[in-house]
Amino acid sequence: MIHAILFDAGDILYSKPSRQQAFDTFLVSRGYAASKNSDPIAKEMRLKAHAGQMSELEFFERLMAHHGVNRTKDVEEGIELLHAEQRKVVFFDGVADTLFELKRQGFKLGIVTNTYNSQQEKYKWFAPLGIDKVWDTYANSCDLKIIKPDPAIYMAALDPIGVHPQNAAFVGHAKKEIEGAKALDITTIRFNPDPDCFEADYTANSFRDILDLSCIVESANTMSANKPSI
Incomplete structure (x- = not known):
């Protein structure tokens, strides 16, 4: 039986659809080459930022240097754009209503995220939908200095709420x-998969x-049946 549901954050709760296009437009407009779709160097830098080995600002500075952006004004404006685009989140349809219903049914909810943004920062993104208060647990890679798929980051979300892995679900892409x-x-629950x-x-x-998956429906029904009557 499932007692807790853990969610990835980016590409599960929300997407950032304009970020890549905005950055490429900036690069080309300043006379630099657009970024590559598959860039192992940029990916490696991002993973290091996710693991807390560099700050968001340091990652953005290195990303600018990687793309050959060397004029001071371009670097400053490029970092400003990246900072703004990082915060332009678009939530998937039904996120708030679904989370509220899962919470009402008695599930503990948590986030397990690879990110260079703080928990407090992401809660600001969640606040307009009212979903900053629904979380029972939160495992943030840059704070823990571990990233998925390291088993320790999943356990960092489960241990504080006293839930065994066999009684948890993870929603990822x-x-x-x-x-x-x-x-x-x-x-495991696959949504918006890569x-x-x-x-x-x-x-x-x-x-x-x-809400309609059999593992969720059956667990919700069991929790409801076991709830003490008032």
Whole structure:
């Protein structure tokens, strides 16, 4: 039976659809080459920032240097743009209503996120939807200095709420992160999957579909049946 549901944040609760295009437009407008779709150097820098090995500002500075941005004004304005785009989040349909309903049904809710943004920062993003108060646990990679799929980051979310992995579900989009949860015997739910992410215990085609998955329905019914009558 599932007692807690852990969510990835980016590309699960929200997306940032304008970020890449805005950065490429900036680069080209200043006479630099647009970024590559697959850039292992930029990816490695991002992972180091996620692991708390560099700050958001340091990551942005290194990213500018990596793209050859060397004029002082361009660097400053490029960093300002990246900072603004990082915070332009668009929530998927049904996120708030679904989280509120899961909470009402008795599930503990948590976030397990690879990020260089603080928990307090992301709560500011959540506040307009009222979902900054729904979380029972939060595992932030840059604070913990570990990233998914390291099993320790999933446990960093579960241990504080006293839930065993066998009684938890993880909603993710990335193959390695789904596999990391599965290795701990956490029930896995695939939503908005990456192109190489084909397998999970369950698939939600929309965020609201999470409510209709058999593992969630059965657990909610069991919790309701076991709830003491008043």
